[in-house]
Amino acid sequence: MTALGFLYPGHSAEDDYPRVEQLLASDIRLDVVHTDIGEDAHRVDALLRMGSAEQLASGIEELRLTGAEAVVWACTGAGFVYGWEGAHDQVRSLAQAAGMPASSTSFAFVHAMRELGVRRVAVGATYPDDVAELFAQFLRAGGADVVAVRGAGVATAAQVATWGEKELFALAREADHADAEAVLLPDTALHTASHLPALEEALGKPVLTANQVTVWEALRLTDRRVNAPALGTLFTREPIVQV
Structure with missing residues (x-):
């Protein structure tokens, strides 16, 4: 059994996690x-x-009491707003305080892009434009070429949590760009776990979403790899060898 820990702010789309656990269909908690x-x-x-x-x-x-072997700060916005270096400091402090490997959703997106070997991406953010642009800057610092940014202007996580399939797919389609190799949807308050294959089919390319990459990042920290097609391309591809 591999136990993975997630620090999640408030209550919005945390029900994505038991759904992902079910879809992993493995000895992972x-x-x-x-x-x-x-x-x-x-x-x-x-x-x-x-x-x-x-x-x-x-x-x-x-x-700690859960027996987690690694922890991920499951909040994109409250990571990338610190900037590239500040977000590294945040994760280092978390690892030291928790006494285990740590990361954040913001870095999970960067690592997931590298895993898939994609560089040109489009961003579909629920955030206002200024916050969405900070995420784009963070991705650029991690080596991405952000070809398009779409901010939906939603003011709170609670509002995002009420979104259903219609709003999710509309955001993804509006964000997509012909030059993008993948579309990124960065908000852990957004329910996406049940829609990943359909999103990728609709756009014809990989789609990376916040709760999806957060779980993948925790698996990466514990050197676990799980083939789970229901969780999208990220969970089916062989790793890209960096040279």
């Missing part, structure tokens, strides 16, 4: 521990507070 979301707002100041060391520390002891 996903344990979600909730941190205090603070002010639920897709604003830079609120996201910086949400991702502070103090906020993350609030869930670490409970996480």
Whole structure:
């Protein structure tokens, strides 16, 4: 049994995780521990507070009790708002405090792109335009060529959590670009776990979503690889050898 831990702010789309656990169909347990979301707002100041060391520390002891072997900060916005170096500091602090390998959803997107061997991507973000652009800057710092950014302007995670299949697919289609090798949907408040193959079929290319890459990142930290076609191309491709 491999136990994976996730620090998740508040309550929005955390039900994606038991769904993913079911779709993995393996000896893998996903344990979600909730941190205090603070002010639920897709604003830079609120996201910086949400991702502070103090906020993350609030869930670490409970996480340890699950027996997790690795932890991922399951919040994209409250990671990339710190910038490339600041997000590294955030993850290092989390690993030190938790006493286990750690990462974040923001880095999961970068690592997942490298896994698939894609560089040119389009972003479909639920966030306002200024926050969406910060994610694009983060991806560029990680080596991506962001060819298009679509911000939906949703103010809170609670609002995003109410989105269904119609809104999800509309965002993905609006974000897509002919030059993009993959489409990225960066919000862990967005329910996507049940729609990944259909999204990829609709767009004709890999689609990377926040909760999907977050789980994949935790598996990567524990050197586990699972073939799970229901979770999209990311969970079926052989790894790209970096040279």
